[in-house]
Amino acid sequence: MKPFTYARASSVQDALRLAGTTAGAKYLGGGTNLVDLMRETVERPDALIDVTALPAEIEVTQDGGLVIGAAAKNTALARNRTVRERYPVLARAVLAGGSAQIRNMATVGGNVLQRTRCTYFYDDAARCNKRVPDAGCDAIDGFNRMHAILGGSSACVATHPSDMCVALVALDAVVHTDGSAGSRSMRLVDLHRLPGGQPEVETELTPDELITAVELPQLPFAARSTYRKVRDRASYAFALVSVAAALDVADGAVRDVRLALGGVAPKPWRAWKAERALRGQPATRASFHAAADAELADAAGLRDNGFKIELARQTIAAVLAGLAGQRP
Numbered sequence: 001m002k003p004f005t006y007a008r009a010s011s012v013q014d015a016l017r018l019a020g021t022t023a024g025a026k027y028l029g030g031g032t033n034l035v036d037l038m039r040e041t042v043e044r045p046d047a048l049i050d051v052t053a054l055p056a057e058i059e060v061t062q063d064g065g066l067v068i069g070a071a072a073k074n075t076a077l078a079r080n081r082t083v084r085e086r087y088p089v090l091a092r093a094v095l096a097g098g099s100a101q102i103r104n105m106a107t108v109g110g111n112v113l114q115r116t117r118c119t120y121f122y123d124d125a126a127r128c129n130k131r132v133p134d135a136g137c138d139a140i141d142g143f144n145r146m147h148a149i150l151g152g153s154s155a156c157v158a159t160h161p162s163d164m165c166v167a168l169v170a171l172d173a174v175v176h177t178d179g180s181a182g183s184r185s186m187r188l189v190d191l192h193r194l195p196g197g198q199p200e201v202e203t204e205l206t207p208d209e210l211i212t213a214v215e216l217p218q219l220p221f222a223a224r225s226t227y228r229k230v231r232d233r234a235s236y237a238f239a240l241v242s243v244a245a246a247l248d249v250a251d252g253a254v255r256d257v258r259l260a261l262g263g264v265a266p267k268p269w270r271a272w273k274a275e276r277a278l279r280g281q282p283a284t285r286a287s288f289h290a291a292a293d294a295e296l297a298d299a300a301g302l303r304d305n306g307f308k309i310e311l312a313r314q315t316i317a318a319v320l321a322g323l324a325g326q327r328p
């Protein structure tokens with residue numbers, strides 16, 4: 001592992017000051033992803049700025065939403081009473097990730113910015129455009145069972161690994177940041193980029209930009225929401241397909257819906273087309289399948305992952321049917 005310096009920031013201002021005066025620095029959350037990548041020499045920062053002492057509170061906002069400090073641990077988020085009662089999809093998504101020990105270490109900011117689990121990305125003997133721009137991509141013609149069916153490019157077909165982000169994107173989360181150019185807020189759905197010809201550029205953030213909080217708007221019908229993760233093992237495995245959904249049904253029809261997918265795309269995938277197809281339709285299996293078909297119309301399988309298209313279709317329909325109170 002390359003030598004690096006370490007400093008612990010005492011506040012957001014302190015973190016930004018350290019970032020501005022330390023060349024080659026990266027922020028350090030729980031280190032559950034970054035330190036692994038440093039061991040593999042995929043990440044080679046000169047300095048780490050520990051941001052785990054920054055705000056970690058989870059608080060109801062004046063307009064009834066919820067603000068989550070970026071240093072909040074994944075465990076604290078999943079255990080929070082307001083999250084469990086008002087946004088159960090988020091508690092379930094967080095609990096579907098990693099193991100108890102990892103969730104005890106991992107922070108919300110770090111979870112948002114965790115990097116892909118594409119095995120070629122971790123293997124420095126493999127060609128990977130994300131690790132070495134213009135090197136090529138060994139996944140496209142290689143073993144690509146875990147890779148993307150939506151949103152990939154000829155340069156990269158890696159999936160985004162976060163479960164938490166899928167729920168946050170479904171809930172219209174907003175990310176608050178601070179950096180040398182000042183503070184700003186953006187929708188989480190706009191933070192991660194699709195790979196296009198530049199898979200090494202994964203987000204809209206600038207290098208010194210610090211995530212300070214994630215905010216959820218009030219969404220009363222999210223009390224009826226859930227997360228389902230389909231994976232090879234019941235724990236300690238990343239999603240083949242996951243679905244985050246909240247459903248509002250009145251008089252047998254879909255009044256409103258929020259739907260996002262994980263395990264299928266290079267970013268947490270908001271299923272806008274499925275949502276549009278569903279609003280105002282009868283809350284029936286036929287409508288749920290039609291909505292899934294609308295979302296997946298552009299999906300394309302690679303050599304080993306074509307099964308994900310039907311898996312996603314069935315999982316979307318099953319999750320929505322469950323939220324509508326229908327039998328599986």
Ligand SMILES: Cc1cc2nc3c(=O)[nH]c(=O)nc-3n(C[C@H](O)[C@H](O)[C@H](O)COP(=O)(O)OP(=O)(O)OC[C@H]3O[C@@H](n4cnc5c(N)ncnc54)[C@H](O)[C@@H]3O)c2cc1C
Pocket residue numbers: 026027028029030031032033034035036051070071096097098099102105106107108109110111112113114115161162163164209210211212236237238239
């Ligand atoms: C064995 C294993 C299994 C796992 N399984 C799952 C799973 O099933 N589902 C899942 O979703 N995840 C899974 N994970 C990943 C885990 O959720 C992430 O490693 C974790 O969320 C990262 O959080 P962290 O605080 O440790 O981030 P770190 O590793 O500290 O940082 C990750 C990145 O975020 C940046 N960063 C951290 N905080 C900030 C901030 N406030 N502002 C700006 N940048 C910041 C860092 O610079 C780094 O680039 C697994 C991890 C392991 C090791």
Ligand code: SF4
Pocket residue numbers: 116118119120121127128129130131136137138139140155156157158199
């Ligand atoms: S899919 Fe992306 S991350 Fe994986 S090898 Fe190809 S370029 Fe690298």
